[in-house]
Amino acid sequence: EAGVAQSPRYKIIEKRQSVAFWCNPISGHATLYWYQQILGQGPKLLIQFQNNGVVDDSQLPKDRFSAERLKGVDSTLKIQPAKLEDSAVYLCASSLAGAWADTQYFGPGTRLTVL
Amino acid sequence: DAKTTQPPSMDCAEGRAANLPCNHSTISGNEYVYWYRQIHSQGPQYIIHGLKNNETNEMASLIITEDRKSSTLILPHATLRDTAVYYCIVRVFGNEKLTFGTGTRLTIIP
Numbered sequence: 027e028a029g030v031a032q033s034p035r036y037k038i039i040e041k042r043q044s045v046a047f048w049c050n051p052i053s054g055h056a057t058l059y060w061y062q063q064i065l066g067q068g069p070k071l072l073i074q075f076q077n078n079g080v081v082d083d084s085q086l087p088k089d090r091f092s093a094e095r096l097k098g099v100d101s102t103l104k105i106q107p108a109k110l111e112d113s114a115v116y117l118c119a120s121s122l123a124g125a126w127a128d129t130q131y132f133g134p135g136t137r138l139t140v141l
Numbered sequence: 142d143a144k145t146t147q148p149p150s151m152d153c154a155e156g157r158a159a160n161l162p163c164n165h166s167t168i169s170g171n172e173y174v175y176w177y178r179q180i181h182s183q184g185p186q187y188i189i190h191g192l193k194n195n196e197t198n199e200m201a202s203l204i205i206t207e208d209r210k211s212s213t214l215i216l217p218h219a220t221l222r223d224t225a226v227y228y229c230i231v232r233v234f235g236n237e238k239l240t241f242g243t244g245t246r247l248t249i250i251p
Contacts, residue, residue, distance in 0.1 A: 119184065
């Protein structure tokens with residue numbers, strides 16, 4: 027079974043530029059999550075989708091971050107404009123049906139460096 | 142969700158059992174204990190979870206104290222590939238959200 031795919035793996039941009047990350051969840055997984063992991067910290071949930079609807083985006087900085095999951099499969103996370111403090115690893119995860127006990131499977135992440 | 146406390150780092154000799162403690166003294170009756178680990182440059186990986194009984198799977202064992210205020214993750218025969226950051230997470234029943242702390246950095250020494 028293929029895992030969660032993410033691209034690109036690495037991205038370097040200058041502040042005030044825009045960037046987009048892509049995630050392809052495990053086939054059949056209805057729930058998709060985006061996490062931000064700053065160096066030395068644990069991952070922090072940014073947004074959760076159930077199919078193509080948003081369940082929780084309370085920690086998403088909506089003035090600069092946006093995410094979508096068209097057709098309930100792939101998802102993109104965008105930052106516009108980027109700030110220095112956005113340097114982090116962005117992790118995508120998916121789970122089967124969003125039930126509370128379901129295991130979340132994580133992708134390898136995209137490491138973003140903002141200069 | 143209840144807060145967890147873990148030691149920032151631990152070492153363990155290869156082939157020995159690695160015992161990783163977690164304190165969750167404010168845990169509620171409807172909260173489960175979950176363990177994930179994150180190997181360098183990878184996303185977190187689920188290990189095990191439990192409510193109040195001890196649990197074992199192919200990766201590890203989870204021992205939860207009778208009062209549920211602390212737990213221990215046991216890797217029975219640690220290998221170099223077990224070097225990772227281990228996260229203990231308390232998760233409310235019905236809440237899909239995982240709240241990660243800073244975890245324990247476990248280093249397996251040859």
